[in-house]
Amino acid sequence: NAGVMQNPRHLVRRRGQEARLRCSPMKGHSHVYWYRQLPEEGLKFMVYLQKENIIDESGMPKERFSAEFPKEGPSILRIQQVVRGDSAAYFCASSPGFRYYGYTFGSGTRLTVV
Amino acid sequence: ELKVEQNPLFLSMQEGKNYTIYCNYSTTSDRLYWYRQDPGKSLESLFVLLSNGAVKQEGRLMASLDTKARLSTLHITAAVHDLSATYFCAVDMDTGRRALTFGSGTRLQVQP
Numbered sequence A: 001n002a003g004v005m006q007n008p009r010h011l012v013r014r015r016g017q018e019a020r021l022r023c024s025p026m027k028g029h030s031h032v033y034w035y036r037q038l039p040e041e042g043l044k045f046m047v048y049l050q051k052e053n054i055i056d057e058s059g060m061p062k063e064r065f066s067a068e069f070p071k072e073g074p075s076i077l078r079i080q081q082v083v084r085g086d087s088a089a090y091f092c093a094s095s096p097g098f099r100y101y102g103y104t105f106g107s108g109t110r111l112t113v114v
Numbered sequence B: 001e002l003k004v005e006q007n008p009l010f011l012s013m014q015e016g017k018n019y020t021i022y023c024n025y026s027t028t029s030d031r032l033y034w035y036r037q038d039p040g041k042s043l044e045s046l047f048v049l050l051s052n053g054a055v056k057q058e059g060r061l062m063a064s065l066d067t068k069a070r071l072s073t074l075h076i077t078a079a080v081h082d083l084s085a086t087y088f089c090a091v092d093m094d095t096g097r098r099a100l101t102f103g104s105g106t107r108l109q110v111q112p
Helices: none
Strands: A005-007 A010-013 A019-024 A031-037 A043-050 A053-056 A065-068 A075-079 A088-095 A109-113 B004-007 B010-014 B019-025 B032-037 B043-049 B055-058 B061-066 B071-076 B085-091 B106-111
Touching: A005 A088, A010 A019, A019 A088, A019 A109, A031 A075, A043 A065, A043 A075, A075 A088, B004 B085, B010 B019, B019 B032, B019 B085, B032 B071, B043 B055, B043 B061, B043 B071, B071 B085
Parallel strands: A010 A109, B010 B106
Antiparallel strands: A005 A019, A019 A075, A031 A043, A031 A088, A043 A053, A065 A075, A088 A109, B004 B019, B019 B071, B032 B043, B032 B085, B055 B061, B061 B071, B085 B106
16 A cells, blocks of 8 residues: 655746646545655645646635645646745645544655746 | 744753753743754654643653643653754644644753
8 A cells, every 4th residue: 555655756947937837635535735845854734635626726826836636546736937035845744634633744846947 | 813932942961961942932822733844854843742741751852731820841751862953833723823833942962
């Protein structure tokens, strides 16, 4: 049973390009959470999704960032027109249901904007 | 808004010593999580504390939860170098933001 799969592991983008980060939850998990970790800091919540629905996006920047979790396929975090400040590690977590005894984290995508 | 505070933020200790990391949170919750993160790696779940008075132990680590005081502790007994990592506590809630809110982390360095 594979864990939470994130890809790519490392992503380098030039300023102004788009970044697409993918997250496949654990089998049987229908809830996905995205977090951002800046260097030397804790994880900050971005968005919480269930299949085809955004449940809570209160942590998402208002512009350039979007997330989806389609009926088929992985969840996607999309960052348009990246800037240097977007450089961070982006982690995805999944759970079978809200507050269901814990969350499983993926290995993260390290985004570097040059 | 839920706030989670950890202290200390940085801890350098010698092998064989004991120490405690503290995690305070600002609003009612009965679920608290402890994670470990090694540099450049993901988060490894250590403990999930589900109720007031919960105590869990794994090896040299013991975690406890006091929901009345809104306080959790992570106690390290006879530290060894392998415990060097960053430790995060996190809380989730039934209402409001329905996801984990993390503390800033405690970077633990165990010196030989």
